[in-house]
Each structure stands twice: as structure tokens, then as C-alpha cells.
Amino acid sequence: MADQKPNVIAAMRREKGMEAGPAQKTEDIIWEASQKMMPQVDKNRLFGALKKMMETGKTRLIRAGNSVFMVTQMAPDTVELHQFSSEPPAQLANSYKMLAQNLKNYGIKRAVALVDSPAYERMARSAGLNARVEQSQRMDGNRMVPAYRLTVEV
Numbered sequence: 001m002a003d004q005k006p007n008v009i010a011a012m013r014r015e016k017g018m019e020a021g022p023a024q025k026t027e028d029i030i031w032e033a034s035q036k037m038m039p040q041v042d043k044n045r046l047f048g049a050l051k052k053m054m055e056t057g058k059t060r061l062i063r064a065g066n067s068v069f070m071v072t073q074m075a076p077d078t079v080e081l082h083q084f085s086s087e088p089p090a091q092l093a094n095s096y097k098m099l100a101q102n103l104k105n106y107g108i109k110r111a112v113a114l115v116d117s118p119a120y121e122r123m124a125r126s127a128g129l130n131a132r133v134e135q136s137q138r139m140d141g142n143r144m145v146p147a148y149r150l151t152v153e154v
Contacts, residue, residue: 024086026061029068033084064098065091071103074112079103081113089119093127096152100129103154111152114138120150129153 030050034041050070053059059072067085074080081099085092103111113120114136124131130153138147 030084064095067095077109081111093123097127100154113150114147115150
């Protein structure tokens with residue numbers, strides 16, 4: 001039996017986001033990302049709220065790589081996005097590109113998301129998407145905090 005050597009190059013590529021890691025379950029991606037954003041979140045409450053939103057018919061989940069996008073229809077050609085991801089930035093750009101193609105297939109022309117960094121605009125542009133970012137605010141508990149409104153033309 002031959003000794004197996006670890007593939008250091010593949011590990012470095014994964015670490016830098018140049019290669020996808022192993023596929024995760026959709027529920028695990030959502031849960032892990034939610035815990036990072038809101039450490040005190042209750043799992044049953046989180047998934048119960050997602051289920052209620054999806055039952056309305058306006059919200060759906062779209063999976064791209066190790067990212068899950070919660071997409072809510074705001075107008076006939078516009079959706080609001082919320083992202084759950086375990087991917088590094090380089091891989092996330094590919095997931096945004098796959099999401100854009102999926103949205104285009106549904107007849108969507110614009111996607112809007114509140115993000116915590118203007119770097120998302122660069123990431124979206126690196127994926128070949130027409131994106132712009134504007135200063136905004138969002139509620140964090142009982143206070144308003146700075147946020148960025150990312151608009152992507154699909």
C-alpha cells in the first residue's frame with residue numbers, strides 16, 4: 001500500500017478561494033452564516049421564520065456553490081437578496097455570477113442587498129456584473145448602524 005501525500009497545492013488554492021471546498025448542506029450553510037452575524041440566534045426560530053417567508057410564495061432560496069441566497073420578490077423585475085455563505089471572496093464572486101444567471105432566467109433585472117462593506121461592489125464587478133453601492137443604514141438591535149445598499153443590474 002503506497003503512502004498518500006497531502007496535496008499541498010490544492011489546499012493552498014482552497015485557502016485562497018481559488019478552488020471550491022467540499023459541498024456543504026444548505027441548512028449548515030444558513031446556520032453557520034447566521035451564527036456569525038447573530039451569535040445569539042435560536043436555530044428553531046431562524047428556520048421557522050425562513051419557512052414562513054417561503055410559504056408566502058414571494059421568497060425562495062437559491063443555492064450557488066457553498067452559498068445560499070434568500071431572494072424576495074419586491075417588484076416584477078426586482079428582488080431583495082440576503083446571502084448566507086461559507087465561501088472565500090474569490091469563490092463568492094463565482095456564486096454571484098451563477099445567481100445572476102439564475103435570476104435572469106426568472107426575468108429579474110435588478111437585485112438589491114444591504115451589505116456591511118463596499119467591497120461587495122468590487123466583488124460583483126469582478127464577477128462581470130453591473131453593480132453600484134450607496135451609503136445606507138440598517139437596524140442592529142435598538143440602534144441604526146451604517147450599511148451599504150448594493151444594487152446589481154442582472
